[in-house]
Amino acid sequence: MTARAHPATIADVAARAGVSQASVSRVLNGKPSVDPEIVRRVRRAVAELGYAPSMAARSLVHGRNQTVAMVVPDLGNPMFQGILEGVSVAAAVDGYRVLVADTVERVDDEEATAVEARQRCDAVVLCAPRLPADRLARLVERIAPVVVVNRQGDVPDVPSVGVDYARGIRDLVGHLVALGHRDLVYLSGPGSSRSNADRLRGIDDARAADASLRVRVLDGGSGLDDGAAAVDAVDAARRDGATAVVAFNDLVALGLLTALRRRGIDVPGELSVAGFDDIPMAAYAAPSLTTLSVPRAELGAQVWTRLRGLIAGEPVAHAVTFRPRLEVRESTAAPR
Amino acid sequence: MTARAHPATIADVAARAGVSQASVSRVLNGKPSVDPEIVRRVRRAVAELGYAPSMAARSLVHGRNQTVAMVVPDLGNPMFQGILEGVSVAAAVDGYRVLVADTVERVDDEEATAVEARQRCDAVVLCAPRLPADRLARLVERIAPVVVVNRQGDVPDVPSVGVDYARGIRDLVGHLVALGHRDLVYLSGPGSSRSNADRLRGIDDARAADASLRVRVLDGGSGLDDGAAAVDAVDAARRDGATAVVAFNDLVALGLLTALRRRGIDVPGELSVAGFDDIPMAAYAAPSLTTLSVPRAELGAQVWTRLRGLIAGEPVAHAVTFRPRLEVRESTAAPR
DNA sequence: CTGTTAGCGCATTCAC
DNA sequence: GTGAATGCGCTAACAG
Numbered sequence: 001m002t003a004r005a006h007p008a009t010i011a012d013v014a015a016r017a018g019v020s021q022a023s024v025s026r027v028l029n030g031k032p033s034v035d036p037e038i039v040r041r042v043r044r045a046v047a048e049l050g051y052a053p054s055m056a057a058r059s060l061v062h063g064r065n066q067t068v069a070m071v072v073p074d075l076g077n078p079m080f081q082g083i084l085e086g087v088s089v090a091a092a093v094d095g096y097r098v099l100v101a102d103t104v105e106r107v108d109d110e111e112a113t114a115v116e117a118r119q120r121c122d123a124v125v126l127c128a129p130r131l132p133a134d135r136l137a138r139l140v141e142r143i144a145p146v147v148v149v150n151r152q153g154d155v156p157d158v159p160s161v162g163v164d165y166a167r168g169i170r171d172l173v174g175h176l177v178a179l180g181h182r183d184l185v186y187l188s189g190p191g192s193s194r195s196n197a198d199r200l201r202g203i204d205d206a207r208a209a210d211a212s213l214r215v216r217v218l219d220g221g222s223g224l225d226d227g228a229a230a231v232d233a234v235d236a237a238r239r240d241g242a243t244a245v246v247a248f249n250d251l252v253a254l255g256l257l258t259a260l261r262r263r264g265i266d267v268p269g270e271l272s273v274a275g276f277d278d279i280p281m282a283a284y285a286a287p288s289l290t291t292l293s294v295p296r297a298e299l300g301a302q303v304w305t306r307l308r309g310l311i312a313g314e315p316v317a318h319a320v321t322f323r324p325r326l327e328v329r330e331s332t333a334a335p336r
Numbered sequence: 337m338t339a340r341a342h343p344a345t346i347a348d349v350a351a352r353a354g355v356s357q358a359s360v361s362r363v364l365n366g367k368p369s370v371d372p373e374i375v376r377r378v379r380r381a382v383a384e385l386g387y388a389p390s391m392a393a394r395s396l397v398h399g400r401n402q403t404v405a406m407v408v409p410d411l412g413n414p415m416f417q418g419i420l421e422g423v424s425v426a427a428a429v430d431g432y433r434v435l436v437a438d439t440v441e442r443v444d445d446e447e448a449t450a451v452e453a454r455q456r457c458d459a460v461v462l463c464a465p466r467l468p469a470d471r472l473a474r475l476v477e478r479i480a481p482v483v484v485v486n487r488q489g490d491v492p493d494v495p496s497v498g499v500d501y502a503r504g505i506r507d508l509v510g511h512l513v514a515l516g517h518r519d520l521v522y523l524s525g526p527g528s529s530r531s532n533a534d535r536l537r538g539i540d541d542a543r544a545a546d547a548s549l550r551v552r553v554l555d556g557g558s559g560l561d562d563g564a565a566a567v568d569a570v571d572a573a574r575r576d577g578a579t580a581v582v583a584f585n586d587l588v589a590l591g592l593l594t595a596l597r598r599r600g601i602d603v604p605g606e607l608s609v610a611g612f613d614d615i616p617m618a619a620y621a622a623p624s625l626t627t628l629s630v631p632r633a634e635l636g637a638q639v640w641t642r643l644r645g646l647i648a649g650e651p652v653a654h655a656v657t658f659r660p661r662l663e664v665r666e667s668t669a670a671p672r
Numbered sequence: 673c674t675g676t677t678a679g680c681g682c683a684t685t686c687a688c
Numbered sequence: 689g690t691g692a693a694t695g696c697g698c699t700a701a702c703a704g
Binding site for chain 3: 022053054059060
């Protein structure tokens with residue numbers, strides 16, 4: 001077994017099998033009508049040489065990579081992890097792999113990252129919740145084919161898959177109102193984030209539909225720490241009459257829950273708390289968290305379906321929006 | 337602005353600038369000593385044509401991708417997410433990207449996945465906690481350059497970075513013993529997992545050092561659900577005298593915590609509980625979780641450092657092992 | 673300092 | 689059905 005310094009090439013295989021490179025190529029790509037005898041010899045040579053085709057060469061010829069990029073603002077967020085996993089698994093079935101490009105919340109070079117990622121891949125999945133719509137619009141046409149996540153309506157003619165945050169919030173508020181709450185707090189997410197804007201729209205809709213409803217909007221964030229840090233403001237609102245709080249997402253709600261517990265404020269006795277996303281931990285919190293469930297994996301799968309279509313040159317598919325499902329748990333109850 | 341069907345090539349740029357392809361290449365790669373005038377014209381042509389170099393062609397010539405693969409058993413695990421993020425960020429600094437290959441816990445085709453990933457990338461980061469040592473050894477030589485995570489000692493001559501689980505467990509048991517515990521439960525992780533074996537070794541060491549110490553090993557798992565599902569067995573042990581439980585990881589501990597609460601068992605009053613990993617949620621649990629902190633991001637950075645060295649042809653660097661730091665929180669206390 | 677030439681490894685014409 | 693030639697886009701020698 002002589003080890004070669006450089007990996008075997010198709011030429012080596014051809015020589016070893018005593019056939020032409022073209023034949024080897026045909027066999028390897030399963031082209032029909034190749035003499036069985038040739039097939040056998042080629043397969044043997046391939047095995048003996050431990051030959052593996054060069055992806056680089058193949059990419060150059062085909063103009064395709066079999067790789068897509070997924071740019072995310074923060075890999076630490078369970079939401080994006082879920083989508084990544086969904087896309088990753090779905091794409092793998094079609095022989096595609098996914099490259100992750102974590103912009104680490106640096107909105108400023110999100111465009112550069114996306115463009116760079118596109119150069120190495122056949123397409124990109126863009127999660128850019130904070131990129132202003134006009135910049136987003138310019139970006140997507142530079143990096144097509146692309147599908148955007150949670151930017152429905154911001155970029156016409158670009159496939160988009162996302163969550164109906166406004167709808168989810170309305171459902172949630174409806175649940176709280178039904179319990180008897182009239183004075184709510186919305187603990188907002190990152191100010192510039194599109195999905196936060198969507199949630200705010202849901203809040204506004206709810207307010208418009210019910211004049212007796214009061215909702216105070218407090219600054220929050222998107223992580224556990226942000227939720228905990230908001231406890232002062234939340235408690236102040238509570239003493240001023242608020243009876244329930246809707247957090248930007250589960251992480252924030254969980255952080256708040258802990259801070260409230262430390263302060264001795266009973267949830268849901270003295271204050272109801274709800275989140276968004278239904279991350280695995282939500283059901284395990286104390287009290288378990290009322291939240292809105294979003295199908296992360298399925299969302300990822302849908303993203304891939306659209307991306308694959310685009311790569312294949314199919315027309316832009318319709319946008320899909322998942323309606324969150326209200327998951328009522330212990331953290332919300334009727335106010336005292 | 338005439339739009340071209342096919343992206344501009346270096347030949348287009350050369351023609352437009354009235355120079356040779358070689359010159360264009362030189363300018364683009366920042367080769368020294370190129371006539372400033374030429375540089376200007378090339379830059380202008382590049383801008384006008386919106387030229388972007390083909391990574392595929394470049395890869396073919398260089399034999400390198402500027403991409404590494406990271407194969408993980410489960411992207412849903414915060415541990416791997418953290419490492420991924422660490423590697424991703426560190427690699428980006430050097431112009432490298434990372435491809436994720438989620439084997440979705442399917443140990444059987446872990447090898448195939450890794451090999452396939454290696455074919456598209458310059459190197460691979462291998463997280464394969466359950467792959468038997470002999471198969472691992474054979475695998476790594478097929479996919480070198482590679483650095484393995486948490487398989488210290490299993491593959492000599494392969495850079496490895498990991499966590500000293502045994503040491504962490506000993507430190508933790510020491511803490512529990514100091515509190516007065518003598519009868520512990522170890523809620524084990526996946527049976528075939530190397531890191532579970534390491535923890536068991538830590539348990540054995542502790543037992544060997546202290547004959548009066550009793551440790552019952554119970555079957556667990558690696559997720560929230562596994563922890564919750566173990567509550568019956570844990571409670572039985574408790575009634576039989578056990579006063580503290582060491583869970584495989586934080587997820588398991590958190591799941592158990594919730595199940596215990598539902599059963600009305602006070603932690604740490606009636607039972608102490610500790611985890612491993614110090615995931616963000618650990619500090620926010622009720623009660624907050626005593627655990628062992630491992631530097632995920634730094635671990636990822638170390639992985640990249642080693643991988644980069646290997647790619648550059650440097651000799652195999654020494655293995656690094658991080659000693660976990662004990663994080664004492666509310667979930668452990670002296671037994672009644 | 674610049675241009676010309678020759679591959680990198682493969683898939684794909686086109687003749688045979 | 690098979691082989692020989694051509695080119696994907698780029699960089700690295702080599703001349704000039």
